[in-house]
Amino acid sequence: MKEQLRIAIIGLGNRGRTMLKHEMVHMAKEDLTIVGLCDVYEERNQMSLEIMKKFDLPDPELITTDYKEILKMDLDAILIFTSWENHVNIACEAMEAGIYCAVEVAGAYSIEDCWRLVRTYERTKTPLMMLENCCYGKRELMVLEMVRKGLFGDVVYCSGGYCHDLRKEIVHGEENRHYRLRNYLSRNCENYPTHELLPIGRVLNINFGNRFLSLTSTASCAKGLARYCTDNLPEEHKMKHAEFKQGDIVTTVLKCANGETVAITLDTSLPRAYSRGFTVRGTKGAYFEDNDSIFLDDVHHKDYEFNGRPLWGNAAEYEKEYEHPLWKNYDGYGTHDGTDHLVLRAFFESVKAGLEPPIDVYDTATYMAVTALSEQSISEGSTPQAFPDFTSGRWLQRKMPPNKYNL
Amino acid sequence: MKEQLRIAIIGLGNRGRTMLKHEMVHMAKEDLTIVGLCDVYEERNQMSLEIMKKFDLPDPELITTDYKEILKMDLDAILIFTSWENHVNIACEAMEAGIYCAVEVAGAYSIEDCWRLVRTYERTKTPLMMLENCCYGKRELMVLEMVRKGLFGDVVYCSGGYCHDLRKEIVHGEENRHYRLRNYLSRNCENYPTHELLPIGRVLNINFGNRFLSLTSTASCAKGLARYCTDNLPEEHKMKHAEFKQGDIVTTVLKCANGETVAITLDTSLPRAYSRGFTVRGTKGAYFEDNDSIFLDDVHHKDYEFNGRPLWGNAAEYEKEYEHPLWKNYDGYGTHDGTDHLVLRAFFESVKAGLEPPIDVYDTATYMAVTALSEQSISEGSTPQAFPDFTSGRWLQRKMPPNKYNL
Numbered sequence: 001m002k003e004q005l006r007i008a009i010i011g012l013g014n015r016g017r018t019m020l021k022h023e024m025v026h027m028a029k030e031d032l033t034i035v036g037l038c039d040v041y042e043e044r045n046q047m048s049l050e051i052m053k054k055f056d057l058p059d060p061e062l063i064t065t066d067y068k069e070i071l072k073m074d075l076d077a078i079l080i081f082t083s084w085e086n087h088v089n090i091a092c093e094a095m096e097a098g099i100y101c102a103v104e105v106a107g108a109y110s111i112e113d114c115w116r117l118v119r120t121y122e123r124t125k126t127p128l129m130m131l132e133n134c135c136y137g138k139r140e141l142m143v144l145e146m147v148r149k150g151l152f153g154d155v156v157y158c159s160g161g162y163c164h165d166l167r168k169e170i171v172h173g174e175e176n177r178h179y180r181l182r183n184y185l186s187r188n189c190e191n192y193p194t195h196e197l198l199p200i201g202r203v204l205n206i207n208f209g210n211r212f213l214s215l216t217s218t219a220s221c222a223k224g225l226a227r228y229c230t231d232n233l234p235e236e237h238k239m240k241h242a243e244f245k246q247g248d249i250v251t252t253v254l255k256c257a258n259g260e261t262v263a264i265t266l267d268t269s270l271p272r273a274y275s276r277g278f279t280v281r282g283t284k285g286a287y288f289e290d291n292d293s294i295f296l297d298d299v300h301h302k303d304y305e306f307n308g309r310p311l312w313g314n315a316a317e318y319e320k321e322y323e324h325p326l327w328k329n330y331d332g333y334g335t336h337d338g339t340d341h342l343v344l345r346a347f348f349e350s351v352k353a354g355l356e357p358p359i360d361v362y363d364t365a366t367y368m369a370v371t372a373l374s375e376q377s378i379s380e381g382s383t384p385q386a387f388p389d390f391t392s393g394r395w396l397q398r399k400m401p402p403n404k405y406n407l
Numbered sequence: 408m409k410e411q412l413r414i415a416i417i418g419l420g421n422r423g424r425t426m427l428k429h430e431m432v433h434m435a436k437e438d439l440t441i442v443g444l445c446d447v448y449e450e451r452n453q454m455s456l457e458i459m460k461k462f463d464l465p466d467p468e469l470i471t472t473d474y475k476e477i478l479k480m481d482l483d484a485i486l487i488f489t490s491w492e493n494h495v496n497i498a499c500e501a502m503e504a505g506i507y508c509a510v511e512v513a514g515a516y517s518i519e520d521c522w523r524l525v526r527t528y529e530r531t532k533t534p535l536m537m538l539e540n541c542c543y544g545k546r547e548l549m550v551l552e553m554v555r556k557g558l559f560g561d562v563v564y565c566s567g568g569y570c571h572d573l574r575k576e577i578v579h580g581e582e583n584r585h586y587r588l589r590n591y592l593s594r595n596c597e598n599y600p601t602h603e604l605l606p607i608g609r610v611l612n613i614n615f616g617n618r619f620l621s622l623t624s625t626a627s628c629a630k631g632l633a634r635y636c637t638d639n640l641p642e643e644h645k646m647k648h649a650e651f652k653q654g655d656i657v658t659t660v661l662k663c664a665n666g667e668t669v670a671i672t673l674d675t676s677l678p679r680a681y682s683r684g685f686t687v688r689g690t691k692g693a694y695f696e697d698n699d700s701i702f703l704d705d706v707h708h709k710d711y712e713f714n715g716r717p718l719w720g721n722a723a724e725y726e727k728e729y730e731h732p733l734w735k736n737y738d739g740y741g742t743h744d745g746t747d748h749l750v751l752r753a754f755f756e757s758v759k760a761g762l763e764p765p766i767d768v769y770d771t772a773t774y775m776a777v778t779a780l781s782e783q784s785i786s787e788g789s790t791p792q793a794f795p796d797f798t799s800g801r802w803l804q805r806k807m808p809p810n811k812y813n814l
Contacts, residue, residue: 153630153634154630154634156627156628156630156631156655156656156677157627157655157656157677165708165712214788214789216623216625216660216789216791218623218660218662218668219668220563220564220666220667220668221563221665221666221667223560223561223563223666223690224563224690227560227561227690227691228690247668248563248564248688248690249563249564249668249688251660251668251670253623253625253658253660253789255625255789258628259627259628259630260627260628261625261626261627261654261656261658263658263670263672265670267688270563270564270688270689270690270693271690271691271692271693271702271703271704271707271708272688272693272702272715273702273707273711273712273713273714273715273716273718274712274713274714274715275715281655281656281674281677281679282677283630283631283634283635283655283677283678284634284678285678286677286678286679288697290695290697290698291697291698291719292716295678295679295680296678297678300678300680301572301678304680305572305680305681306680306681307680307681308679308680308681308682309680309699311680312698312719381621381791382621382623382660382662382791383790383791384623384788384789384790
């Protein structure tokens with residue numbers, strides 16, 4: 001058991017600095033020492049240094065624009081918050097260097113990249129964790145508890161979405177150097193599946209007795225960003241008349257080995273309120289995020305079969321009995337409703353104890369693969385794509401090694 | 408303009424008798440004369456006769472178990488409420504007999520049946536209307552008004568479902584002679600697409616400047632009905648250990664010629680509250696039935712981007728300004744929230760005025776085809792299916808002929 005971790009952060013754009021400023025500087029008063037900072041843009045390194053200074057933390061040993069220098073350091077762990085395109089390369093190099101590695105969520109650009117993560121892990125045995133914070137969401141975890149306690153019977157279907165109006169972030173991507181812009185200009189796929197799909201995968205025991213078998217993916221036309229640009233940007237702005245390849249809504253339907261199906265929706269360039277649309281449907285009950293309601297056959301059928309409206313918001317009534325242990329005595333402090341804090345603690349506690357992380361390389365490869373398969377399906381007119389089995393059959397018997405942050 | 412219509416009803420099971428008892432007996436005091444009753448079960452004819460007698464209506468001229476006898480009568484219109492399997496045959500024979508024809512909603516068993524409807528209409532010029540009542544729903548029509556007035560900008564995606572827990576009706580189908588039972592035992596498809604899809608089709612101008620190009624369909628495993636049977640039926644009941652082919656949740660994704668996509672869900676054998684999940688997404692606004700909210704970019708973005716909860720139920724605020732003309736001064740009397748009344752009046756007024764109906768044979772063929780295409784897609788592992796163009800290119804320029812019940 002390590003008491004103190006020497007860590008470095010690679011990628012200090014908006015996401016990396018948010019994690020530094022709201023989470024890791026606090027943890028650096030306890031069990032972290034931030035010894036390396038790295039971004040390709042030097043000013044981001046300096047902004048991050050300022051954050052640490054404000055918090056009276058000692059200066060890092062190394063601040064560099066070259067992540068390869070970071071990987072030469074004596075580190076207990078690194079965290080990767082770079083643009084999507086660089087996650088896999090850096091993660092593989094970190095594993096080769098024997099450094100316990102966290103990667104921010106992203107989708108894969110190819111199935112080969114997912115295999116590369118798996119094979120590198122299998123050769124090096126260096127653990128890797130995807131930092132999927134939404135798995136640690138209060139409702140996601142409560143519903144997972146209810147599923148595991150059998151309240152919903154057999155779950156046969158789940159749905160969810162990444163429903164987040166990102167138009168402003170995307171169209172100002174040049175000023176902000178945001179990787180989303182180039183992806184939205186040139187690609188068309190389910191580019192961000194993990195926020196809703198990893199919690200669903202836990203409900204369905206994906207990689208632990210179940211697996212994704214195949215998917216289809218269908219993209220709508222792309223009009224939201226173009227309309228946003230013409231309505232909101234000044235005439236001289238480079239994006240004023242931009243054309244985007246990324247469809248506004250991408251619907252992906254997955255089939256599981258045990259017969260369940262999952263529908264997920266990418267929904268990031270049209271006006272709406274944020275939601276992950278988390279929905280779980282079983283033979284005895286259901287949860288619906290979009291009106292935050294629980295429907296239990298034995299409890300609600302008689303009175304609410306034809307009018308569920310009185311049930312809107314009733315999920316809160318189940319918190320007392322079914323709140324997940326990780327959320328008991330936790331008030332969700334930190335960013336993103338407390339999920340950032342929990343996912344980082346899950347990572348650091350796993351590193352300290354030398355445990356496999358709660359979201360391992362097989363999970364990471366599986367959930368990232370959805371993006372590449374979706375891109376293929378869309379390019380082939382929604383043709384079904386077979387899902388690779390990254391566990392090579394071990395999903396049939398795999399169990400999670402003990403970890404209190406397991407999902 | 409006809410003042411009085413001589414009508415006959417074929418199919419007097421639950422649906423036919425409901426329409427008779429709650430709607431048509433009242434209309435028979437005004438502009439209908441019910442001259443023929445027909446069901447293959449004589450006792451249903453007698454139950455229907457009793458309903459008419461209780462209402463002091465004159466006895467029909469013909470009560471028969473043979474619909475071919477009905478089609479020999481001198482009739483202004485017939486209404487078909489039989490089992491799904493018989494809709495197309497009877498409708499085609501009615502068109503051949505020159506009788507203006509209404510068919511209850513259903514899905515098609517083959518694409519050939521859809522073409523048969525179209526070709527029979529084109530040869531006979533006898534109008535046919537599908538009685539899709541949900542098109543006349545208060546919210547569906549209000550949202551359609553808002554779309555047409557441009558409040559949502561360009562619509563790029565819609566979704567909906569037939570989310571109705573039918574477990575009890577289905578498993579007792581033998582006692583009730585309900586056609587759903589045999590369909591759920593032996594088929595696996597989107598068997599009931601029209602309630603949500605026809606209102607969506609109107610939003611997207613399907614058959615009037617747009618058309619469905621293709622679809623994929625994916626079915627979950629079938630566990631809801633089996634669990635219901637084992638939990639609720641007595642040991643000696645024939646269905647106690649029945650196995651059903653119909654997946655509990657079927658997700659179907661359609662692509663449109665103009666680039667929009669549509670996701671629909673069949674959801675009839677798991678516990679939940681009723682919903683049609685009507686959702687419309689545009690570049691400037693959205694409607695979500697599942698929390699009955701309107702989100703307009705210019706009005707709500709600033710305050711509700713990250714918390715839509717205060718908007719739940721706000722759709723009612725838009726009724727005053729955007730209520731559809733058909734719903735002004737109409738309190739939704741009759742069954743199914745008033746939609747049965749409106750769809751029947753749409754039919755009868757069209758017959759009286761000699762107009763093409765608001766949902767014509769091309770619409771009927773198009774929406775019924777979803778079921779056959781879904782069955783094909785599921786049987787081929789969710790492979791995309793090309794959608795036939797039943798208008799043979801006329802959708803490019805088609806306009807609705809005038810009718811105050813047009814949608």
